[in-house]
Amino acid sequence: MFAVLIALAEIGTQSGFISPLSFPKPSDVLVTFGELYDSGRLWRHLGPSLTRLLIGSVIGVSTGVALGVLIGLFAYVRAGFVPLVAALFPIPKIALLPLFVIWFGIDEGSKYALIALGTFTPTVVATYGAVDNVDRTLIRMGQSFGLSWQSIVRKIVLPGAMPGILSGLRISLAIGIILLVAAEMLGAEYGVGAYILEAGSLYDLERLFAGVVILSVLGVLVSFAIGLLERRVLRWRI
Amino acid sequence: MEIRLSGITHVYNGAEVLSDITLDVPSGRIVCIVGPSGCGKSTLLRLIGGLERPTQGEILQMGASPPGCLNPLTYIFQDFALLPWRTVAGNISLVLEDHGLGKAEMNAIAENVLARTKLSDFRNALPKQLSGGMKQRVAIARALAVNPAVMLMDEPLSSLDAQTRELLVDDLIDLWTRTPFTAVYVTHNLAEAVRLGHSVVVLSRRPGWIREIVHLDKPLGDRHLGDPELDRQQQHLWSLMRDEARAADAELAHV
Numbered sequence: 121m122f123a124v125l126i127a128l129a130e131i132g133t134q135s136g137f138i139s140p141l142s143f144p145k146p147s148d149v150l151v152t153f154g155e156l157y158d159s160g161r162l163w164r165h166l167g168p169s170l171t172r173l174l175i176g177s178v179i180g181v182s183t184g185v186a187l188g189v190l191i192g193l194f195a196y197v198r199a200g201f202v203p204l205v206a207a208l209f210p211i212p213k214i215a216l217l218p219l220f221v222i223w224f225g226i227d228e229g230s231k232y233a234l235i236a237l238g239t240f241t242p243t244v245v246a247t248y249g250a251v252d253n254v255d256r257t258l259i260r261m262g263q264s265f266g267l268s269w270q271s272i273v274r275k276i277v278l279p280g281a282m283p284g285i286l287s288g289l290r291i292s293l294a295i296g297i298i299l300l301v302a303a304e305m306l307g308a309e310y311g312v313g314a315y316i317l318e319a320g321s322l323y324d325l326e327r328l329f330a331g332v333v334i335l336s337v338l339g340v341l342v343s344f345a346i347g348l349l350e351r352r353v354l355r356w357r358i
Numbered sequence: 359m360e361i362r363l364s365g366i367t368h369v370y371n372g373a374e375v376l377s378d379i380t381l382d383v384p385s386g387r388i389v390c391i392v393g394p395s396g397c398g399k400s401t402l403l404r405l406i407g408g409l410e411r412p413t414q415g416e417i418l419q420m421g422a423s424p425p426g427c428l429n430p431l432t433y434i435f436q437d438f439a440l441l442p443w444r445t446v447a448g449n450i451s452l453v454l455e456d457h458g459l460g461k462a463e464m465n466a467i468a469e470n471v472l473a474r475t476k477l478s479d480f481r482n483a484l485p486k487q488l489s490g491g492m493k494q495r496v497a498i499a500r501a502l503a504v505n506p507a508v509m510l511m512d513e514p515l516s517s518l519d520a521q522t523r524e525l526l527v528d529d530l531i532d533l534w535t536r537t538p539f540t541a542v543y544v545t546h547n548l549a550e551a552v553r554l555g556h557s558v559v560v561l562s563r564r565p566g567w568i569r570e571i572v573h574l575d576k577p578l579g580d581r582h583l584g585d586p587e588l589d590r591q592q593q594h595l596w597s598l599m600r601d602e603a604r605a606a607d608a609e610l611a612h613v
Contacts, residue, residue, distance in 0.1 A: 261439035264407065265453040265504065266429050275452060279443045356443040356484050 144325040149333065152326040166334065169300060169312045172228065173338075176235025177296040184240040184292070185285060188247020192281070193273065198248070205244050213238040214302045221307070231303040238299040239292040246288020247281065254280035283357065286350050293342045297335060312338075359423055359430065359507035359540065360385045361406060365415035368401060374565035375401050378415075381559060381568065383508065385421065386538040388578075390551040393561030394599060394606035399544045400512055402566070406542055407431045407510050423507040428457050432506035436513040438493040440485040440500075447472070447481045450500050467503050474533060475499040491522035495529065502533075509541040515550060524583065527553050535579045548595045552588045553581050560595060563602040563609075570598055 126146050132138035133145040156162045187205075190197045213234055220230035254277050262272040304313025312334050319327035361383040368376040375398040383389045383406075391399050404410045406417060408431060423430045440449050447468055454464045472478045475495045485493055494514060501509055515523045527550060533539070534554075545551055551558045558572045574581075574591060581588055 257435060257437055257439045258441060261433070261435060262452075264409070264429075264433045265500075266456070267453070268456050271456050275455075276441065279441070354443075356486065 141325075144329050148326045149329045153330045153333065156327075156330060162334075165310050165312050165315045168308070168310045169304065172231045172235060172303070172311070173296055173300050175228075176232045176300070177239045177293055179232065180236035180239030180296070181243050181289060181292055183236075184243025185247050187240075188244045188285075189251055189273075189278070189281070191244065191248040192251025193277070201244075202248075205241055208237070209241045209245065213299055214306075217303060217306055226307055231300070231308070234303045235296050235299050239296045242292045242295060243285075243288055246291070247285050250281035250284025250288070251277060253284060283350075283354055286346060286353070290343060290346050293346070294339060297339055297342070301335065360420045361508055361540075361542075362418045362420060363406070363415065364418070366402070366405065366412045366417065367414040368398070368405060368410075369413045370401070376405075376412075377565040377567040379566070379568060381571075383540060383542055384556075385540050387556040388534065388539075388541045388543055388554050390543045390545060390555030390558045391561060392545060392548060392551050392558060392595065392599070393566060394563050394603040395546065396606055396609070397561045397564055397602075398566035399546075399561060402561075403433075403510050403512050403542060403544050406508075407433060419507075424505055426505050427507055428504040429453070430507040432501045432504055432509055434494075434497055434501050434509060434511045434514045436516050438485075438490075438497045438517075440493055440496055442485050445482050445484055446477060446488075446496050446499075449485070449496055450503050453500055453504050471499040471502045474502060474536070475529070489522070490518045491526055494518065494526060498530075498533075502539075507540065509539055511541055511543045513545055514543075516545070516547070523547075523550070530554060531578045531581070548592045548599075551595065552591045553583075554578070558591075558595060560598050563606045 129138070129143060130146045133140060133143060153162075187197075187201060191201055192198075216237070217230060217234055220233045224230040224233050258276050258280065259272060262276050267275075300311075301313035301316065304311035305317045308314045312331055316328055316331035316335075319325075319331060363379055363381045363383075366376055366379040366381075367374065379402065381389070391402060393399050401410070405412050408417075419430070441452060444452060450468045450471060451464055454467060459467075468481075469478070472481060475498055477492070477495055477499055480488065480492065480496075485496070488496065497514075515526055518526065531554065543551075543554055552574060555574060556578075557574065560569045560572065561567070562569050572591060572595065574588075576585075576587065
């Protein structure tokens with residue numbers, strides 16, 4: 121599918137059917153990408169971006185899973201936090217960036233916070249949904265065999281919720297990438313977002329597309345990594 | 359261990375479910391409970407297992423649990439309730455892990471019950487690889503692993519096809535003949551009841567009361583498929599239940 125779309129764009133631009141002003145030649149984008157790689161600027165932009173994505177999403181996902189499990193297990197936590205999460209979820213997190221800049225500083229802190237919050241809410245919702253969906257008969261079985269509460273949570277609830285948590289992770293990380301770019305566009309010297317913004321303001325379509333390709337590749341890689349993780353952790357389902 | 363129920367009456371949301379049940383479950387015997395659907399068979403089992411408290415009457419556990427018993431009252435469920443992410447051996451060790459046993463001891467118990475249920479070769483299989491009958495064998499092995507004083511079996515064979523059910527009935531008879539266990543066996547299948555029960559308790563339609571307790575004296579090992587005496591007993595049970603079953607079937611569900 122990818123190959124067909126790219127081939128169509130290439131033929132279209134080569135033949136002049138698509139004006140080079142409206143769409144760059146895929147081969148030119150490739151050349152730009154090569155230059156970017158050769159000049160070493162690829163890593164100067166990608167390095168900070170990956171660090172931000174990693175730190176932000178690790179914070180967001182780990183606290184999200186923890187709170188999601190607590191909501192799933194305790195009615196009190198549920199009563200207190202579900203409305204809060206419901207209130208946070210629809211806020212466009214990017215709107216909060218100025219606030220985060222004041223709280224956490226203009227540099228890395230605010231970007232971590234933004235990505236963490238953005239990955240946190242979908243993770244919470246996916247996790248408590250997954251915990252709710254754990255087969256009740258298995259939990260009753262555990263109780264009837266006199267398993268301790270910790271054992272039931274660790275050996276029955278968590279593994280049972282794992283498929284739901286992992287599919288939530290896919291969504292969370294995609295949102296994380298979107299927010300990463302948004303944050304970098306609003307105040308960063310280096311980063312894929314800053315690179316795309318710079319290219320955009322110069323109307324340098326080849327570089328813009330090179331940046332977009334980096335993001336897509338990043339998204340595909342993240343999805344692939346989760347796929348690997350799923351296959352390892354959920355071997356029992358396949 | 360013996361279980362004695364006396365004068366059990368249970369009310370559920372204002373509706374009487376069980377009425378004045380007095381019943382003995384002697385040690386080393388299998389007591390089958392049959393009755394039309396919705397007569398409170400499963401409720402009775404939950405009461406015996408202590409998952410619910412009867413509105414009236416008492417349930418006594420008399421005598422000590424057998425030595426090495428980890429969970430005196432152990433259920434076997436209709437839907438097996440195996441953890442899909444654990445192997446056969448893992449599902450068995452699950453119920454042993456909380457008791458502070460050594461690794462060697464846990465392995466010895468697991469090997470023993472796997473051998474008794476003829477599952478030794480399937481130790482590392484995952485539940486999804488097993489047929490329904492094999493899954494229920496694993497569940498039985500798991501129940502045996504905690505060396506229960508009384509097994510509470512809630513329609514354990516009802517989700518299996520007829521042939522598999524027949525095989526498992528034979529297996530249960532084998533298991534019992536080698537080491538007698540105490541069990542309360544709830545079923546709606548009368549053929550199972552006359553094959554496995556030392557006594558069969560017939561409950562009436564809701565509110566369930568005991569219509570009759572049929573004692574079967576023939577040793578379990580001598581009961582075979584198509585035995586005329588068993589057929590006669592089954593006929594008798596069915597004659598007790600038929601009208602009630604029809605009436606229960608026609609009843610609207612209380613939702």
